[in-house]
Amino acid sequence: MARNKAFDEIEVLDKAVELFWTKGYNTTSANDLVDGLGLSRSSLYDTYGDKRSLFIKALKRYKHEFADAVITMFQETENVKETISTVLQLIIDQDCHAVNPKGCFIVNTATELSGTDPEIATIIDSNRQDFENAIENALKLGQQKGQISSKQDAKALARYFINTFFGLRVSIKANNNPKILKDIMTVSLSILD
Amino acid sequence: MARNKAFDEIEVLDKAVELFWTKGYNTTSANDLVDGLGLSRSSLYDTYGDKRSLFIKALKRYKHEFADAVITMFQETENVKETISTVLQLIIDQDCHAVNPKGCFIVNTATELSGTDPEIATIIDSNRQDFENAIENALKLGQQKGQISSKQDAKALARYFINTFFGLRVSIKANNNPKILKDIMTVSLSILD
DNA sequence: TTAATTAAGGAACGATTGTTCCAATAAATG
DNA sequence: CATTTATTGGAACAATCGTTCCTTAATTAA
Numbered sequence: 001m002a003r004n005k006a007f008d009e010i011e012v013l014d015k016a017v018e019l020f021w022t023k024g025y026n027t028t029s030a031n032d033l034v035d036g037l038g039l040s041r042s043s044l045y046d047t048y049g050d051k052r053s054l055f056i057k058a059l060k061r062y063k064h065e066f067a068d069a070v071i072t073m074f075q076e077t078e079n080v081k082e083t084i085s086t087v088l089q090l091i092i093d094q095d096c097h098a099v100n101p102k103g104c105f106i107v108n109t110a111t112e113l114s115g116t117d118p119e120i121a122t123i124i125d126s127n128r129q130d131f132e133n134a135i136e137n138a139l140k141l142g143q144q145k146g147q148i149s150s151k152q153d154a155k156a157l158a159r160y161f162i163n164t165f166f167g168l169r170v171s172i173k174a175n176n177n178p179k180i181l182k183d184i185m186t187v188s189l190s191i192l193d
Numbered sequence: 194m195a196r197n198k199a200f201d202e203i204e205v206l207d208k209a210v211e212l213f214w215t216k217g218y219n220t221t222s223a224n225d226l227v228d229g230l231g232l233s234r235s236s237l238y239d240t241y242g243d244k245r246s247l248f249i250k251a252l253k254r255y256k257h258e259f260a261d262a263v264i265t266m267f268q269e270t271e272n273v274k275e276t277i278s279t280v281l282q283l284i285i286d287q288d289c290h291a292v293n294p295k296g297c298f299i300v301n302t303a304t305e306l307s308g309t310d311p312e313i314a315t316i317i318d319s320n321r322q323d324f325e326n327a328i329e330n331a332l333k334l335g336q337q338k339g340q341i342s343s344k345q346d347a348k349a350l351a352r353y354f355i356n357t358f359f360g361l362r363v364s365i366k367a368n369n370n371p372k373i374l375k376d377i378m379t380v381s382l383s384i385l386d
Numbered sequence: 387t388t389a390a391t392t393a394a395g396g397a398a399c400g401a402t403t404g405t406t407c408c409a410a411t412a413a414a415t416g
Numbered sequence: 417c418a419t420t421t422a423t424t425g426g427a428a429c430a431a432t433c434g435t436t437c438c439t440t441a442a443t444t445a446a
Contacts, residue, residue, distance in 0.1 A: 007393090024305070026219045030434050040394045042437085051434065100308040110367050111304045112217070115293040128367045152380060159364075159373050160380035166367070167360025171352075174303050174321045174359070180352050187345060187353035191384055200423090223404050233424045235407085244404065 009047065012037050016048075016058040017065070021105040024112050025055050059123055062105045067127055074134040080142035081192050084135075084161055088185045091165065095172045096181055107169040131165075132158050148192040157191070164188045202240065205230050209241075209251040210258070214298040217305050218248050249313065255298045256320055267327040273335035274385050277328075277354055281378045284358065288365045289374055300362040324358075325351050341385040350384070357381045 019028050019036045030051060034041050048054040070087055077083040095101035102108075106127055114121040135158035143150040164184075171184060212221050212229045223244060227234050241247040263280055270276040288294035295301075299320055307314040328351035335341040357377075364377060 027309075029432075031432085040396090041435085042395080043393055045435070046392085103304070107363055108304060110363060111296070111301060114366050116220075125368050152383070153376075156376035156380050159376045163357065163360035163364050163377045163381070165360070166363035167356035167358075170300055170303060170359035170363060171356050173307050175318050183346075183349035183352045184356045187349050187384065188356070190345070191380065222402075224402085233426095234405085235425080236423055238405070239422085 007039065007043075010061075012039060012047075013057060013061050014065075016054055017062050017105065020055055020058050021062065021108070022100075022102055024108060026112065056120065056123070059105065059109060059120070063123070063127055067106060067131070071130055071134045074131075074138040077138050079147060080135075080138040081148055081189065083138065084192075085185070085189055087165070088168065088188070091168050092172070092178070092181045092185065096176050096178045098176065101172045101176050103169045103173055104165075107166055128162060131162050135161055152191070160191065161188070200232065200236075203254075205232060205240075206251060206254050207258075209247055210255050210298065213248055213251050214255065214301070215293075215295055217301060219305065249316070252298065252302060252313070252316060256316070260299060260320055260324070264323055264327045267324075267331040270331050272340055273328075273331040274341055274382065276331065277385075278378070278382055280358070281361065281381070284361050285365070285371070285374045285378065289369050289371045291369065294365045294369050296362045296366055297358075300359055321355060324355050328354055345384070353384065354381075 015037050016033065019032060023032065030041070033044060033051070033054070037044060039047070044054075048057060070090075073083050073087065074080070091104075095103065106124060109120060110124045114124045132155070136154045139148065139154040139157050142148040143154060168181065168184060171181065208230050209226065212225060216225070223234070226237060226244070226247070230237060232240070237247075241250060266276050266280065267273070284297075288296065299317060302313060303317045307317045325348070329347045332341065332347040332350050336343045336347060361374065361377060365374065
């Protein structure tokens with residue numbers, strides 16, 4: 001009866017993630033989207049609704065694609081400290097040689113929009129909560145196994161490490177000198193000794 | 194010979210700090226500035242130049258008004274751990290009951306602009322460096338006095354604490370629940386024991 | 387073929403962006 | 417007084433913003 005969609009909605013959404021991740025919400029214009037997604041203005045608005053709707057779809061896509069992968073690492077880990085170390089190193093490697101560090105799409109969005117857009121703030125916070133739960137459970141297991149010290153409360157430690165991740169995303173934008181980042185990583189991890 | 198300025202340039206600049214601090218650079222429009230500063234459009238451009246110039250003046254003003262005060266605290270401290278604790282508590286108190294946490298003007302600017310504006314990136318980084326030096330020296334003194342452990346390198350520790358400050362600014366925007374923030378503070382400080 | 391749907395291109399919308407400029411008024415000094 | 421500067425308000429600028437809509441072409445299925 002009718003023509004099929006010529007483009008892969010998910011594929012285009014990934015391009016939107018890339019654009020919003022790099023430039024943020026306000027600085028990414030409708031024209032930037034038309035150019036970057038390779039869609040006509042009409043198809044864009046027909047398929048994804050307005051700019052904000054597309055942004056929220058992109059943000060959720062990022063969460064499922066990137067953030068959830070890290071959460072899974074904590075859910076399946078055999079060694080929490082090792083996993084935390086791996087995640088810190090991933091964050092550093094992603095941006096430490098970049099001219100314009102992208103940081104984390106969710107952290108960027110938290111600073112840009114969570115103060116003014118309650119729906120987006122909810123997404124941000126639920127992500128934070130998911131991380132807290134996953135890391136707390138992983139830490140508890142590690143403490144039971146005697147892999148890490150039991151001096152500190154697991155929940156408090158989880159919150160501490162999330163704060164470390166957040167901080168690293170900002171530190172990288174302030175100065176992505178690998179030596180500085182390595183220092184932060186080493187000291188932050190030593191809390192588990 | 195001629196009329197005097199009717200408004201205090203510094204006073205107006207402080208209002209600009211407030212506006213840019215709260216809303217960021219891109220979201221603060223020229224009209225917002227006219228309304229918020231209580232100046233006519235013409236006086237505004239006559240006195241401060243264009244929007245970006247005004248923003249940079251406001252950013253530098255913030256640094257000298259707020260950031261430098263904290264740096265001085267570290268330069269004059271008798272007890273580093275106490276001072277770090279005080280600063281962490283100040284950051285928390287500023288925003289933990291706010292509906293829209295403002296965070297730190299410099300951190301906000303780092304995430305919004307340091308990737309795209311080299312001149313602003315320089316201001317951000319020099320501020321970071323000033324903090325690093327002040328905290329490192331304070332930590333070294335504390336180690337010499339035996340007030341804190343000497344296990345860790347002072348410079349690495351300083352970088353770690355700056356990262357903690359940065360993280361806290363983001364954490365507060367993600368969820369400013371005082372319990373979460375207190376956990377972060379307690380665990381972060383325990384590195385000195 | 388016909389009908390239905392998708393896509394592209396582009397014109398057009400009103401609103402807002404940052405910025406400039408001009409005319410009028412207010413205050414200070416000579 | 418006259419002159420100089422400060423300040424205001426508002427008009428106007430071109431550019432861009434997000435968004436809508438219309439026309440035309442392409443593709444699919446009945």
